[in-house]
Amino acid sequence: MGHTHIWWIRRDLRLHDNQALEAALQGADQVVPLFIIEPELMESAAPKRRAFLLNALDRLDHQLKTLGSRLIVRRGPAHTALPAFIDELNDAAVFAQEDFSPFARQRDQAVAKSLDLRLFPGVVRQHPETILKEDGDPYIVYTPYKQEWYGQPLPTPADCLPSPAALPPVPDGLDSQPLPQADPVPGFPSSSEAALGRLIEFTAGALLNYQSQRNRLDLDGTSRLSPYLRFGLISAREAVAHAHIASLQANTDAARSEIQTWLDELVWREFYTAILFHFPHVLERPFRAAYENIPWRNAPDDLAAWQNGQTGYPVVDACMRQLVETGWMHNRGRMIVASFLTKDLLVNWQEGEAWFMHNLIDGDPAANNGGWQWTAGTGTDAAPYFRIFNPATQGLRHDPQGDFIARWVPELAELPAPYRHEPWTLPPAEAAQYGFSLGRDYPERLVDHSYARQRTLDAYKKARG
Template sequence: MTTVLWFRRDLRLHDHPALTAALETGPVAPLFVIDPPLVHGRWASPNRTAFLLATLHELDAALRERGARLHIRLGNPTREVPQFAREAGAQRVIVTRDYTPYSRRRDAAVARALEALGIAFHTRRGLLVHEPEEIRNATGKPIAVFTPFYRVWQTLPLRPLHPSPAHIPGAPGLDPGEIPTPASLGLPRPVDALPAAGETAARARLQRFLAGPVCTYAETRDRLDLPGTSRISQDLHLGLLSPVEVVTRARTLGCDTAKFVAEVAWRDFYHHILWHHPRVLHEPFQAAFRSLPWRNAPAHFTAWATGQTGYPLVDAAMRELAATGYLHNRARMVVASFLAKDLLLDWRLGETHFMRHLVDGDVANNDGGWQWAASVGTDAQPYFRIFNPVIQSKKFDPEGAYIRRWVPELRRVPESYLHEPWTMPPSAQEAAHCVIGHDYPPPIVDHTLARQQAITTYERARRASASEPPTQADR
């Protein structure tokens, strides 16, 4: 019995439960559908799409080595998947379960179309460590605070890992289609600094991290000037790595990897939140902040997005994002806090900007992170806690190596002034070839004043919400 294995965010052969299930009954017809809304829609990203397309080439090569190949279709999956299944003479389609609102609508529509043809549609786990139905509190309800979530998450057993198959019997006679290029899809040119794509490169990144850096992760993970993180976020997003394998291997090392494992749990947490509360993609999780009076200041947004705020750490981070499609998590928190708190601009502007650039842009994680930084999400940073970009800079880039790399105007500025270049006396500015207001901008806001304004704004919104009767959605 031929089975269609519809790849989506599971572009690997190691530890792939859906692939294991597909192999149980005979030939397998691997399929990937390039879905136009995902390429050109709300979360479109040339960087992420280019990384995806390069990964598809590597996946096709790995399938060919084992006797099958990847089939490419372009169009609406509701049409393309049933048509391909019929061409393959398949009796069933198997997928790895996904959790976004769009994925759920898409899969329901595909399942209905397949049912009309007498073809079964099956889902398997594989994108997360634990499923949304598995994490509950004592009363059986979903958990929306990370610490109790993590307590339960840690107690659940990990499923066994699935080996990568040595042979995959393919379904002959099918048109393989062609993997397009970003240009053929009408996308702008991606950045040149994309990470190496595909499962082989992802596994090499994981191995390098587990071979040493993971053991000092708790101490170095926030340093912007040190290579202390795993750099596997894009691999987890597209399923080049199995999160279960990542956690399993990390837990078996002879050092303390708890902090790293907890970060993988945060990934599960935000996917679970999105599963149980899909409205968060359009509004704050916390009803009290639905009516925050965000400012309308396009010039400030442009300064933030282009790295021209006058705060060196913020500017370095935003320039790195534009140049590489990557951003360290500490930098993400700092720039997100700056946009939402210092500038009082709607966090959704930042959420969209990140998704446009990030190679690892993940709907659930990105939304959860932005709502956390803006103090409007579940288990979020309290609204009165606001990152000071100067203190963050001094603490996590103490010698200014990160700043000097991404803000060349500041390379000659003495370390004593680097984190606050506007405090340089004129003579020091001339000596450093960095005249504030000419070579590098002055701060677009005063952090101390902006902080107080943000606290006042949030407090007023919270009080106003408390005095309003609940809406139907809140009851």
């Protein structure tokens, strides 16, 4: 038997632009694509996220088979499953894409104690340790981080690796456990072909209006690539490269500016990955110690109303219903509902963070924590606790015709557009005309926004001393 390499698949469910796979193929007579089902990760994953992953693995196995290989599946934890697997092979080096969450880092450190683990880029374009201030400290503010990030030349698609044309066979006789069956996730076909297709379609179309339309809840103005980036059905480099080439080919400054805004979002993703890497405590408590003592309300009924889309604020309810039904929510929606939970209901952001992880297909500890701490005002931003969204105004601005409300809160679909966002302003005589009764057909508001706003300002002030 010659050299055997294991390609240990984690968040890189793709054959194209896969630096770990490319390295595993060098000098190997046999390459074993291995996925380890980690009980800790699988059991905590949102059902739709789990289904997306399992379908993507199934599709990857299919792709591997067409190239003369196959996927081997084992059960974890990795630090026991991997050494046992290597014993079966006699010896093998392990090639994997580096991941940065505290769970992933601890797992890899434990594994590397007993075997030859080699890690490669792919989750982000810039490793968290490569974007540092002059004194070597990590950036904690987005804008200077971003400036440094753009200091490195951007890739184009020509810099991305193609899929291998063929793969060496997997050694005979290796057992693979069956993948648990999962229904497809509507709206998010789980394959790297679908991911690349979506990236190409987006960069040739909606990207050119991204800056102007990205906040519109009623339009399809964003890429919906987040689940694909989450599980590496495309690499971070591919996403950047396709946007960069679109920018190089754009004819006007206006078009370049639209594209730039999308690239900036990819930088946010990397910024939060770096924040979690350098400050893992954010998963347990606020980034800023000054906000550790906010007097959060213990309000299980309010929390349940928020989770179930029954707060009486249509835009909040529409977004929360979209989350539970589809496993995805628009970024503007995420900001609105997160602001509502933390600032209007004064419920701890960690409750919202957990509910999002329980439902999102793209649920990612770094981006999710970053988004929640940003909205709660406990994160890396300097003075954000005054930022309290008015849910009605947000709805009117980002869903001007109320189409998004009509889609997700059908109880309000018959009302004229402005009333869909503020049904409590509908005069009773007019309400009767529509056969609509607030409190009967749709809940009364859980809380008055002006009152809630002041309550939060007072609570944050108290916490800051």
